[in-house]
Amino acid sequence: MAPDLGLILPVVQLGGRPVLGACELRFGAGQVTALLGPSGVGKSTLLRLLAGLMPLPAGARILPGDGGTLAGRIAWMGQQDLLMPWLDLRGNVALGARLRGQKPDLARAHALIQSVGLAGREKARPAELSGGMRQRAALARTLMEDRPFVLMDEPFSAVDAPTRHRLQGLASGLLAGRTVLLVTHDPLEALRMAHRVLVLRPGPNGAVAADLALPASPPLRAATDPAVLTAQAALLDMLADAA
Numbered sequence: 182m183a184p185d186l187g188l189i190l191p192v193v194q195l196g197g198r199p200v201l202g203a204c205e206l207r208f209g210a211g212q213v214t215a216l217l218g219p220s221g222v223g224k225s226t227l228l229r230l231l232a233g234l235m236p237l238p239a240g241a242r243i244l245p246g247d248g249g250t251l252a253g254r255i256a257w258m259g260q261q262d263l264l265m266p267w268l269d270l271r272g273n274v275a276l277g278a279r280l281r282g283q284k285p286d287l288a289r290a291h292a293l294i295q296s297v298g299l300a301g302r303e304k305a306r307p308a309e310l311s312g313g314m315r316q317r318a319a320l321a322r323t324l325m326e327d328r329p330f331v332l333m334d335e336p337f338s339a340v341d342a343p344t345r346h347r348l349q350g351l352a353s354g355l356l357a358g359r360t361v362l363l364v365t366h367d368p369l370e371a372l373r374m375a376h377r378v379l380v381l382r383p384g385p386n387g388a389v390a391a392d393l394a395l396p397a398s399p400p401l402r403a404a405t406d407p408a409v410l411t412a413q414a415a416l417l418d419m420l421a422d423a424a
């Protein structure tokens with residue numbers, strides 16, 4: 182199982198204004214932690230800081246539970262599939278290794294393509310795939326990296342609701358055992374997939390408005406689960422108040 186992940190942040194300033202309040206967070210080992218909050222609260226900023234896509238402010242610390250660093254141990258999946266239009270599906274899934282000048286493990290690529298339900302489409306270019314298929318390809322490419330930490334920034338928001346529902350199920354199974362941060366605007370997605378939901382709030386006075394540990398039952402939860410529906414209503418209220 183992947184280690185847990187600690188993050189200590191002072192107030193994060195962007196463009197001369199505070200975005201994320203100071204916080205000390207620990208994301209559970211092998212768990213999915215969902216990050217919700219109003220638009221602009223700093224959810225993507227938090228992921229970008231962890232991914233090294235922006236400089237850490239003075240005093241910030243990233244603390245993987247095994248004492249190592251995050252370098253080379255993060256996979257990223259975003260809202261856009263970022264598939265290369267000139268590569269076929271297999272080429273896209275195996276892209277990371279090729280970019281690093283390594284020989285891709287094509288057997289692994291094939292197995293992942295199968296597990297996301299795209300067997301037989303290996304030669305298809307992205308333009309020949311539906312939006313949901315492209316996100317499944319992006320999921321396979323993310324998992325191809327086989328990293329313990331996975332950062333997901335609204336990974337399913339660009340697809341229709343039934344496709345999103347299926348992708349949540351697929352991703353939950355395939356991400357098991359990894360330490361995942363999932364940014365989403367969708368309370369139901371958070372409640373179905375996550376072990377824990379953090380609601381972020383704007384301003385400098387502490388980044389976390391609510392910290393919900395979800396019932397012990399592992400993801401994926403049923404959308405019809407009464408506990409999920411009650412928590413969904415509470416989260417929607419909380420997000421509406423914070424917006």
Ligand SMILES: Nc1ncnc2c1ncn2[C@@H]1O[C@H](COP(=O)(O)OP(=O)(O)OP(=O)(O)O)[C@@H](O)[C@H]1O
Nearest residue numbers: 195196200218219220221222223224225226227366
């Ligand atoms: N490089 C930057 N320079 C200045 N301001 C920035 C920069 N990056 C982000 N911001 C601002 O920081 C705030 C937080 O942005 P961020 O994208 O993290 O929010 P978010 O919670 O992910 O929003 P959304 O839910 O709309 O995607 C926003 O007001 C944004 O305009």
